[in-house]
Amino acid sequence: MKKLLISSLSLIAIVDAVAQNNVDQLQNNSGDPIVPLTSEPMIGIIFPILFISFLVFMLISVVKYFLEFRLKNKMIDRGMTEKILDYSLNKNDDNKFDDVIKLAILFCGLGMGLAITYLAGPINILSIAIMAFSIGLSFLTYFFYLRKRKK
Template sequence: MKKLTILLLIGLSTTATAFAQQTNPVTDAGSPVADLPLSASRAEILLPVLFISFLLVILTSLIKYFLDFRLKNKLIERGMQEQLTAYLSAKNEHEKQNEVVKLSILFLGLGLGLLLTYFTAPVDLHSLAIMAMSLGLSYLAYFLYLRKTDR
């Protein structure tokens, strides 16, 4: 978890450093950045940060799956007890199913949030509130799903 936090902080600071520009509307009146509305400048900062954090999450998930696969193979090669390997594999099957359901609910919420944002144009601060609300409701739906399946 600490490594993921460090990777996210490095990615966010790299993005912020790469896109950090200070423009003065008086001296840079003809520049394309000075002519953009405030929401466009927010998008220039927010979208690269979100994109890099999304890539880091995908990368860490792939590394986790790869390391879990290697661990299972080593347990099988060393001839560990069959009960232990059966327990680990059964637990992972249940976790994989929950992971798939979680991602599908989150992407459904993300899609609905983007659809609502599209219909409530212009894109501004309220669009971020809509996206946050839709993702929050997605996590709530996932929580309710987990509570229902644990019974």
């Protein structure tokens, strides 16, 4: 079932990435040209990137879960107790909270970068520089957060 789901999602991602929207050739039954729902170029760029990144994140999570499960089973077969395995394989609550904070700071930085990119005008090399700067600033903020938390 998982293979079918991953295969279908990857097929959808490939079709979405390769699909082209040629408005000049699209017409309805009366011969009038069909106007696309949105004329924003950002929508055509952001949605495929978000979809593919979400797909990659899901794939990495599934592979990580599967490999940890196999490692745990092999360690149990060799005679380790489950209490020791849970302690060695699972993160504690502080690390989970830090991961959530990291993702929140990163997504806030991405959102601000996308907003600045949208307000800055057409998509060009400046947009990439703005996004790189906002992501870097997000990680710097997370670094200062960890440093303050460890004191």
